[in-house]
Amino acid sequence: MTLVASFASSALFGTRRQVLGALAAGAVALALGGPALAEAGKPIRIGSTLALTGPLAATAIVHKIVGEMYVEDLNKRGGLLGRKVEWVLLDDQSKPDLTRTLYEKLITDDKVDLILGPYATGGILSAMAVAERHGKMLIHHTFGIPSLAKYDMQFGTWALGPVPEQTVPAALLDSMAAAGKTPKTIAVVTSKFPSVHFLALGMRDVAKKRGIQEVLYLEYEFGSRDFGPVAARIKDANPDLLWVGAVGLEGNQLLDALKKIDYTPKNHFYTYPAPGPLALSPEGKNAISTTMFEAQPPMTDNPVAGKFAKEFEARAKAAGLPYTQADVQAAVSFTAWQVLEAAVTNTKSLDDKTLAQWLKGHSVDSIVGKLRFNGPHNYGDDLTKVKQVQDGKWVVVWPKQYAAPGAKLIVQ
């Protein structure tokens, strides 16, 4: 019987003492349990910002699609703790300073229950500072420099492991070795964009340790447009392996410049390329990169991953994206929501400290693999896989157990 029904029946049918007793009990119940009852009817609000405009918008739109998709599905499944979920999403315009302000707003003004990270390292660092100030847990998906994640209640799903500057270059060289080619010379050409620059420096160290001769090292400004002279220097150096610390379309721009001087790199790696344009470009043939998920078996053999890949493709098509395959960006975004759902469902709580404590003590099965958060900076295993453009598509080629059926790394 509900509180209201109890009071009504006492008032209608009870004695005066019983009525007074019911009134007093009702007052106490309202005072103690009123807010909880009121909360029960309200949706759980999860606040985020994304770079819906500005230079990062081209990729951030993937995270918007995934977030909307996940929340819709979550609500179809009954929401969280029996309550509907509402995603409060603001546009940070690709600006870390604005991101900071908007997370303050989400926490203090919109009073969201939980927060989820923005897109890309700079914005996440800003959000992390705000989360720390307010004691909020922050789950994020695209943080590229684990050593900078100092906050105890932050959890990233871009599962690079705690020292990607060692493990990612090692993964590339291991995959090449497994394919029967250890490069003798390397050219490292990198943007000064922080999350690719430190990986390039790591590649230099790893190459040196493995006895690979560095024949060229170049840094260029993020946002450079003219790659002609850089291309000429690469051609001059003619390395066995070209490591390009590229963000977005820089890889395509460099390849176009190389094509114009009639040079095709022997083996070429791109840190964070724009997946569609590089795969679809004829010059992108055999380009190598890393991933944690591609929409292909065996990864899509997991039913959740399979459903996610199909649904994402449909929504990406509807949104007019030129590259509609679910890849690492979409997958880590989905995984962030999976981690949040797992923490809330298992703790039956929205308390940030309780959720953070649970995440540190448990691993989460996600579409990118088993995530744990009990290592340095709350990072666990490096789930990096190596992928390559083959026949105009990205295919996972290494490690063997994650490789697409029949796919092998092509090396020269």
Add this chain to the structure above:
Amino acid sequence: MPSATLLGQSLLSGVLVGGLYALLGVGLSLSWRFLRTINLAHFAFIFLGAYLTYELVGVDKLSAPIALLVVVPGLFVLGVLLQLIFVRFALDEFASVLVTFGIMVIVESFIQWIWTADFRKLESSFGTSSWSVGPIFVPVVESVMFVAAIAVAIAIWAWLRFTYVGKALRAAAEAPDIAAAFGVHDRRLALLLAGVSAATAGLAGTFVAFISPLTPSQIYAWIGVVFAAVIMGGLGNPIGILAASLLIGVSEAITMALTAPSWAPLVSFTMLILILVLRPDRV
């Protein structure tokens, strides 16, 4: 020591990029000198032209010359309409920066609304093709663009110097009252010049579509270097802008060939600062 081929290739790259800077900057320079409008929307118009070219050539499969026939007149009309607004609200030079910045943001949003924020790339058979001259490779599209930049610079220079309209424009910019007394209709001339300026943005945009991937936010990519070329070349001086653009392009390319590519932007801006210090009368 860099090889002769590397230096030659880099030098060529710098010359061709200089052509692009000139094409991007000439319209900006004209409106700044003759209309006293620092038109930041010019950069948005360039990308609007680029996206229209992408749509016409990449999606609708029309040929590049037909795309030019649509984009250049279309941008001319847009430039005239924008100038009508400027005249209506009597914007001064400083206000024009603020207003045109706003217009640039609006155009960026419009582009994003139509074509999304994702990358677009116009794939064409000749986009990445080159001629080989000994060990040096000469990219086809950039070479055509370079020729177009020279042609535009010379044509506008000749127009300003030898035609009645050009002389009237210069007179109206120097002494509007006296020019008006001689029958120069400066309002009509302003509309014409704004249209021509925007048309050059359309032409530049067509080439940008062929040589560069497109995202709306890249509207801002060339602002700094183009302003440097415009100021170094002298406002309203198309030949000067061409020369300054070539100087910047070559300096950047040689810097990239000999030192770290990240030093390249420092070269153009150092030159700009030196010009401003030594020749403050250029603006």
